[in-house]
Each structure stands twice: as C-alpha cells, then as structure tokens.
Amino acid sequence: MEARLPRGFGDRGPQELAAMRGMLEKIRTTxxxxxxxxxxxxxxxxxxxLGKFLPDLDRPNEGVxxxxxxxxxxxxxxxxxTAPLARFVAxxxxxxxxxxxxxxxxxxxxxxxxxxxxxxxxxxxxADTVGAPGVxxxxxxxxxxxxxLEAVGIKRGDYVIKVNNRKVLxxxxxxxxxxxxxxxxxxxxxxxxxxKLDRLGPEGVAALLGTGRKDESGDFTKGAxxxxxxxxxxxxxxxxxxxxxxxxxxxxxxxxxxxAIGAEGVxxxxxxxxxxxxxxxxxxxxxxxxxVVRGLEYYTGPVFEAELTFEVKGEDGKPVRFGSVAGxxxxxxxxxxFRGEPVPATGFSMGVSRLLSALSVxxxxxxxxxxxxxxxxxVMDKDQIAHYQKLVSTLRQAGIRAELYLGGxxxxxxxKYADKRHSCCVVIQGSDEREKGEVLIKDLILGATLASAxxxxxxLKAQAEAQFAVSEAGMIEAVHKVLARHA
RNA sequence: GCAGCUAUAGCUCAGUUGGUUAGAGCGCUAGAUUGUGGAUCUAGAGGUCCCCCGUUCGAGCCGGGGUAGCUGUACCA
Numbered sequence: 057m058e059a060r061l062p063r064g065f066g067d068r069g070p071q072e073l074a075a076m077r078g079m080l081e082k083i084r085t086t087x088x089x090x091x092x093x094x095x096x097x098x099x100x101x102x103x104x105x106l107g108k109f110l111p112d113l114d115r116p117n118e119g120v121x122x123x124x125x126x127x128x129x130x131x132x133x134x135x136x137x138t139a140p141l142a143r144f145v146a147x148x149x150x151x152x153x154x155x156x157x158x159x160x161x162x163x164x165x166x167x168x169x170x171x172x173x174x175x176x177x178x179x180x181x182x183a184d185t186v187g188a189p190g191v192x193x194x195x196x197x198x199x200x201x202x203x204x205l206e207a208v209g210i211k212r213g214d215y216v217i218k219v220n221n222r223k224v225l226x227x228x229x230x231x232x233x234x235x236x237x238x239x240x241x242x243x244x245x246x247x248x249x250x251x252k253l254d255r256l257g258p259e260g261v262a263a264l265l266g267t268g269r270k271d272e273s274g275d276f277t278k279g280a281x282x283x284x285x286x287x288x289x290x291x292x293x294x295x296x297x298x299x300x301x302x303x304x305x306x307x308x309x310x311x312x313x314x315x316a317i318g319a320e321g322v323x324x325x326x327x328x329x330x331x332x333x334x335x336x337x338x339x340x341x342x343x344x345x346x347x348v349v350r351g352l353e354y355y356t357g358p359v360f361e362a363e364l365t366f367e368v369k370g371e372d373g374k375p376v377r378f379g380s381v382a383g384x385x386x387x388x389x390x391x392x393x394f395r396g397e398p399v400p401a402t403g404f405s406m407g408v409s410r411l412l413s414a415l416s417v418x419x420x421x422x423x424x425x426x427x428x429x430x431x432x433x434x435v436m437d438k439d440q441i442a443h444y445q446k447l448v449s450t451l452r453q454a455g456i457r458a459e460l461y462l463g464g465x466x467x468x469x470x471x472k473y474a475d476k477r478h479s480c481c482v483v484i485q486g487s488d489e490r491e492k493g494e495v496l497i498k499d500l501i502l503g504a505t506l507a508s509a510x511x512x513x514x515x516l517k518a519q520a521e522a523q524f525a526v527s528e529a530g531m532i533e534a535v536h537k538v539l540a541r542h543a
Numbered sequence: 544g545c546a547g548c549u550a551u552a553g554c555u556c557a558g559u560u561g562g563u564u565a566g567a568g569c570g571c572u573a574g575a576u577u578g579u580g581g582a583u584c585u586a587g588a589g590g591u592c593c594c595c596c597g598u599u600c601g602a603g604c605c606g607g608g609g610u611a612g613c614u615g616u617a618c619c620a
Contacts, residue, residue, distance in 0.1 A: 063612080107620065119619070135620065168619055169544095248618085269616095276545090277617065353620065379619095436578075467578060475580045486578060500580070507581040519579055 227318015
C-alpha cells in the first residue's frame with residue numbers, strides 16, 4: 057500500500073502549526089476587542105441545515121462532503137461557518153441577546169478542485185452580528201476586517217477591503233431587463249462574469265457576457281448571450297469605481313437610475329461610506345468597488361471582501377493568484393429559513409489557511425522559523441541509562457525542555473539527531489566525566505559557527521571550544537546560561 | 544466537468560534509432576579519521592521505469608485504454 061494523501065489536504069508541521077496558533081490568537085484578540093463572544097459548532101450538520109444553497113441536492117457530494125447516517129438522513133461536513141451559525145442562532149434564539157455578536161474558528165471542507173491557496177480542508181475565522189438590521193453593522197464588519205488584517209501583520213496599503221451591494225447589482229439587472237424569477241439563471245451567469253473582472257479584464261468579461269470565451273488551452277466557455285447594449289451597461293457599472301467614494305456613488309446612481317432597489321443599494325453604500333469615513337478608514341483601506349460580487353446566493357445586501365494588493369510570486373517566478381483572504385456580507389434570509397420570521401444578519405470569514413499560505417509564499421513567516429528543540433541528553437554508556445534518565449528528570453523539574461536519546465545509534469548519530477531537532481545544547485557524560493561527577497555541556501549553536509576547519513583534527517579542536525564541563529549539581533545553571541545565550 | 548501537458552530511486556532529473564545487469568547528483572544508513580554536527584574518504588540500503596492490453600525475437604522508449612499529478616478553464620454556497 058502506498059502512503060498518500062488525497063489532494064487538497066495537507067499535513068502540518070510544527071512551524072506551520074506555530075504560525076497558525078499565533079495568527080489565530082491575534083485574530084481572536086481583535087475580535088474580542090470589538091465585543092464579540094466565542095461560540096463553536098460541530099464539523100457535521102444535517103445537509104439540509106447547511107442550506108438550499110447546495111448546487112444540487114440530488115448529488116450531495118458535489119461541492120460538499122456528504123454521507124448518510126444510520127437512519128439514512130444526509131449529513132455533511134460544514135463548508136463554511138456561517139450556515140452552521142444560522143442553525144445555532146435559530147435553535148437558541150430566545151436565549152441569546154439581540155443583537156447577538158459571536159466569533160468562532162475552525163476547519164471547513166469543500167469537495168472541489170484545489171489550487172494555490174485553495175484547499176479541501178481549510179481554516180476560517182468568522183464573526184457575525186445577528187439581529188442588527190442597519191448598515192452600521194455591515195460597516196463595523198469592514199472595519200473589523202481591516203483591523204484584523206493589520207493585527208496579523210499585513211501592512212496598511214498591502215490590502216484593500218472592497219464593498220459592494222447586492223441591491224445595486226439587482227438594480228443593474230433590472231436596467232438590462234433581467235429582472236424576475238424567469239431570468240434567475242442568466243442573472244447568475246452575468247454575476248459570475250462580473251466576478252472575473254480582475255482576472256480576465258473587461259474584454260474577457262464582455263466575451264462571457266456575449267457569445268462566449270475561449271481560454272488558452274482552447275476550451276470554450278459559453279456566454280450569457282446579452283445584447284451589446286446590455287454588455288455596455290454592465291461594463292459601465294463595473295467601471296463605475298472612481299477615485300473617491302462620492303464619485304463612485306454618483307456613477308452608480310446613474311447606472312441604476314430608474315430602479316428602486318438599485319437606488320436603495322446605492323443609498324446603503326453611501327451610508328457605509330460615511331460611517332467608514334467617520335471611523336477614519338476611508339484612506340484606501342475600505343473602498344466602494346462595483347466589481348465585487350461574491351459567489352454566494354444567500355447575500356441580500358452589502359457584500360465585502362479583502363484582497364492583498366501586493367504580488368505574490370510562486371517558485372517559478374510567476375505571480376500566484378490567491379483570491380480574497382476574507383469575505384462576507386449581509387444574509388438576512390439565512391436564519392429566517394429556520395424561524396419563519398425575518399432575522400437580519402451580517403458577518404464575514406477570514407481565510408486563515410489562505411492568509412498563512414500567502415504569507416509563507418511571501419516569506420513573511422520566516423520570523424519564527426525553526427523553534428528551538430529540547431536539550432538532548434546523550435547516551436554514552438547503555439548500562440548508565442538510569443542515570444542519564446535522572447539527568448533528564450532534573451532538567452525537566454527545572455522547567456527545561458529535555459529528552460533522553462532513545463535511539464540505538466552511536467555518539468555521532470546522536471549529535472546529528474540533536475542537530476536535526478534544533479537543540480540548543482546537549483548534555484554529555486562519558487566515563488571520564490562520570491568519574492569526576494561532571495557533565496559536558498555542548499553549545500550546538502556556538503559549535504555550528506566553528507564548523508569550518510581545514511581538517512578533522514582542527515575541526516575537533518574547534519568543537520571542543522563550544523563545550524565545557526560542570527559538576528552535576530551545576531548542570532541546571534549552566535544549561536540555563538546556554539539557553540539564555542541563544543534566546 | 545472540459546482542455547493541454549506530464550508520470551524512471553526519498554528528492555531533482557539523465558536514459559541514444561527499441562537491444563544484455565536502468566544511471567547521476569543530492570539525501571539516507573554504517574564505517575574510517577582519538578569520544579562530537581562540518582569537510583573528506585569507503586561501503587551499503589533504496590526501483591513493479593504509474594497500471595493494463597497490444598506491436599515486436601526483444602519495450603523505460605512505439606500504439607491503445609485506464610489511473611494519478613500539474614496548468615488553464617468551469618464551479619467555488
């Protein structure tokens with residue numbers, strides 16, 4: 057049998073885990089600063105509880121991982137943290153304070169093709185406000201997004217939070233005659249085309265809105281089949297973004313003129329813009345951008361997403377496209393599915409895995425590179441293991457991470473082992489030292505700097521300088537000293 | 544899903560017009576060099592040449608099918 061992992065899943069080593077722990081802690085601190093409280097839901101929910109937003113209930117494994125319980129009911133691994141929260145809020149509605157402000161993090165699962173920064177299991181960190189109808193809740197989400205990105209080490213100017221509104225998009229649809237249920241499918245195609253603006257450019261989007269588009273491998277994607285005039289309207293909409301929020305809003309107002317829902321959306325955006333400005337975030341951190349769509353069907357109002365603005369290059373030197381590192385929006389219909397009464401809600405998720413992956417490609421995780429390993433006590437004489445074990449215990453009781461070498465190899469291999477563990481130092485006691493009641497403490501980091509020598513003899517001589525003998529009683533103090541030297 | 548490309552040692556890859564026992568570098572293990580990470584030297588382990596079928600006296604190499612991976616595209620709640 058071959059040891060292998062399904063694609064899109066990954067094992068995580070100590071440095072990645074440490075980086076993730078650090079990032080989660082920073083996000084949590086920021087979210088709590090805003091007054092959100094922790095709540096967690098399980099990995100698995102009833103498939104129907106995750107939403108009618110599944111693309112196709114007849115094929116429950118399309119997009120989500122699903123399986124049947126022993127009572128034949130369909131269960132699914134959660135694909136985000138929002139749908140489970142909606143279930144939780146609906147179930148405990150009467151006991152929760154309204155508005156209810158909560159956060160959570162955890163792995164979510166998507167059964168789809170992985171890519172750079174895209175995994176089938178990934179970590180999200182999520183914040184939601186349920187029961188707040190006004191756009192001030194949406195504006196707060198945008199500001200929290202900005203503060204959180206900076207808390208995890210992304211500099212101001214290296215990210216942008218783009219805000220749009222589903223109602224404005226609906227207004228545009230009305231303007232090109234795609235209103236009504238009978239046009240829902242075509243509206244979706246149009247929305248997806250708009251979503252690709254940053255990747256394909258206006259020409260690519262125009263092709264997708266019209267007859268279709270051929271990609272570089274020669275594959276053809278069928279278009280929405282819109283009239284040239286309608287395409288023009290949409291491109292006018294996507295290019296409505298101007299240097300200032302006021303100008304952008306004015307442009308949007310023109311595109312949606314005549315549509316009540318569109319005007320409402322623009323008014324909401326205007327209010328968000330002024331709230332954001334009042335908070336001091338209108339310095340390029342949070343901008344109105346009509347090209348933001350968000351794929352989800354459940355959004356009903358403002359939508360927002362965070363993107364990194366610097367270029368990330370892969371190993372081949374080509375730019376890597378990571379997509380958004382956080383996203384969210386208003387979903388007034390999601391809790392209502394369980395309660396039969398409208399419950400306004402808004403929230404967003406940070407893509408922790410994607411952020412980590414972007415920062416690591418960027419080399420920005422290097423700071424905490426290799427954590428220091430434990431002190432290793434070498435085994436020089438196998439019949440003295442009990443005594444070596446006692447030395448290890450002594451170190452541990454002093455709060456020093458330490459371990460006994462448990463392998464079967466010789467001294468040289470033991471040194472190599474300690475090296476690979478990134479140990480700061482090793483404790484050596486051969487028969488010479490034992491007779492004197494001493495131990496040798498070798499500083500491996502100092503030793504590494506003395507490694508270049510013309511021959512073996514000189515090398516060993518240099519290595520001897522990196523070690524010193526102390527009495528067994530003085531071991532703790534000496535090890536502390538070496539650890540402090542390299543802290 | 545669709546399209547293109549790829550598949551040989553743990554990793555990166557050679558492998559001639561189809562020809563005996565499939566190689567290199569790195570890594571790994573052990574030994575030598577006084578009881579010490581490096582350097583050097585010696586030795587060793589490690590392969591279903593992705594799988595199946597076909598062509599051929601003979602296939603790592605040619606043909607067909609399958610599988611997996613990569614890239615693009617679609618989808619991404």
